[in-house]
Amino acid sequence: NAGVTQTPKFRVLKTGQSMTLLCAQDMNHEYMYWYRQDPGMGLRLIHYSVGEGTTAKGEVPDGYNVSRLKKQNFLLGLESAAPSQTSVYFCASSSGQASNQPQHFGDGTRLSIL
Amino acid sequence: AQSVTQLDSHVSVSEGTPVLLRCNYSSSYSPSLFWYVQHPNKGLQLLLKYTSAATLVKGINGFEAEFKKSETSFHLTKPSAHMSDAAEYFCAVKTSYDKVIFGPGTSLSVIP
Numbered sequence: 001n002a003g004v005t006q007t008p009k010f011r012v013l014k015t016g017q018s019m020t021l022l023c024a025q026d027m028n029h030e031y032m033y034w035y036r037q038d039p040g041m042g043l044r045l046i047h048y049s050v051g052e053g054t055t056a057k058g059e060v061p062d063g064y065n066v067s068r069l070k071k072q073n074f075l076l077g078l079e080s081a082a083p084s085q086t087s088v089y090f091c092a093s094s095s096g097q098a099s100n101q102p103q104h105f106g107d108g109t110r111l112s113i114l
Numbered sequence: 115a116q117s118v119t120q121l122d123s124h125v126s127v128s129e130g131t132p133v134l135l136r137c138n139y140s141s142s143y144s145p146s147l148f149w150y151v152q153h154p155n156k157g158l159q160l161l162l163k164y165t166s167a168a169t170l171v172k173g174i175n176g177f178e179a180e181f182k183k184s185e186t187s188f189h190l191t192k193p194s195a196h197m198s199d200a201a202e203y204f205c206a207v208k209t210s211y212d213k214v215i216f217g218p219g220t221s222l223s224v225i226p
Contacts, residue, residue, distance in 0.1 A: 004157070033214075040123070042204060042216040043158075090157055102148055103214060105157030 002026050006091050006106035013081045013113050021076040021109050023091030031094045032074040033058075033103065034066060036087040043090065049074055081113045116141045118207050118217035126223040133192040135220045137179075137205030140186065145207045147188045149179055152202040152219075161203075164188060175199070200224045 004025045013019055023032065030051050035043040045058030049068040063085060065077045074093075078085060088110050092103040121136040139145060146165045150158040162173025169181045175198075179190045188205060205217040 040218055042218040045213070092158075102160045102163055103158075105150075105159070107155070107157045 004091055004093055004104050004106035006089075006109050008109060009107070010110045011112070013078075013111065015081060015083060015113060017081050018077070018079050019081065019111075020078075021089055021091075021111075023074045023076070023093075023106060024072055025074075025091075025093040025104070026072065027093060027095070027104065028071070029093035029095050029104070030071075031101075032068065033092040033094075034064070034074065034076045035090045035092065036060065036085075037090060037108070038087050046076065046089075083113045085111065086113045087111060116145070116207055116213075116215050118205050118215050120203075120205055120217035120220050122220050123218065124221045124223070126225060127195045128225045129197055130194050133177075133190070133195045133199065133222065135190040135203050135205075135222065137188045137190065137217060138186055139188060139205070139207045141207055147179075147181060148206040148208065148214075149173065149177070149188075149190050150204045150206060150216075152204065154201075158204060161190070195222075195224045197224050197226065 007022045033048040034046040037043050044060045047066040049055050052071040055066045067075045088108045090108050091106045094101045094103045117140040119138045148163045149161040151161050152158045161177050162171045164171050164181045172178045177192045203220045208214045
C-alpha cells in the first residue's frame with residue numbers, strides 16, 4: 001500500500017536555486033496539503049488544494065508555489081531557495097469534506113539550504 | 115480562533131508504567147480532534163480521532179483519549195508503556211474541511 005509518496009527524500013540546495021517537491025497519492029483523495037515541520041513548532045500549513053486545478057494559501061505560503069494539475073499529484077516549488085526554508089516538508093491527503101476525515105501523511109522530504 | 119496546546123514538550127516514563135500526554139484546545143464550536151504519532155524519519159500516523167460520538171475514544175496500539183468539553187481537553191493515555199511507544203505525538207484540531215491545526219508536539223521517551 002503506497003498511500004502518500006514524496007520525492008525526493010533528501011536534498012541539499014544552495015541559496016537562490018530552485019526545485020520542485022513531488023507528492024503523489026493513490027487513494028483518490030480530493031484534498032492535499034503541504035506542511036513544513038520545524039523543531040518546537042509542530043506542522044505549519046504552506047498551501048493546500050481541495051481538488052484538481054485548485055490551490056489555496058495556508059499559514060506560511062511566502063516563497064512557495066504549488067500546482068495540482070492532476071488529482072493524484074501535488075507539487076511544491078521553491079523558486080529561489082533561502083536558508084530559512086531549511087526544514088522537513090510533509091505532504092498529506094484526505095478524502096472528503098467532513099471534518100472528521102483524518103489526513104494521511106508521506107514520510108517527508110528533508111531539505112537543507114546552504 | 116482555533117488553537118491547540120500541548121502542555122509538555124517532553125515526557126519520560128518507565129517501561130510498563132502509564133502514559134499521559136496532555137492536550138487542550140480552543141475552538142468556537144464542536145471540533146474534531148486527532149492524535150498522531152511520528153516515529154523518527156517518518157510521517158505522521160493517525161492514532162485516534164474524536165468526532166462527537168463517544169467521548170472516550172480507543173485508538174491503535176492500546177492508546178485512548180477522553181474528550182472533556184468542560185475542560186476543553188483531549189488527553190492521550192495508555193495503561194502500560196512499551197519501548198516502541200517512544201516517538202513524537204501531535205494533537206490536532208480540525209474545524210473545517212480544509213484546515214487542521216497541530217500542536218507543537220510532545221516527545222515521549224520510554225526508559226527500560
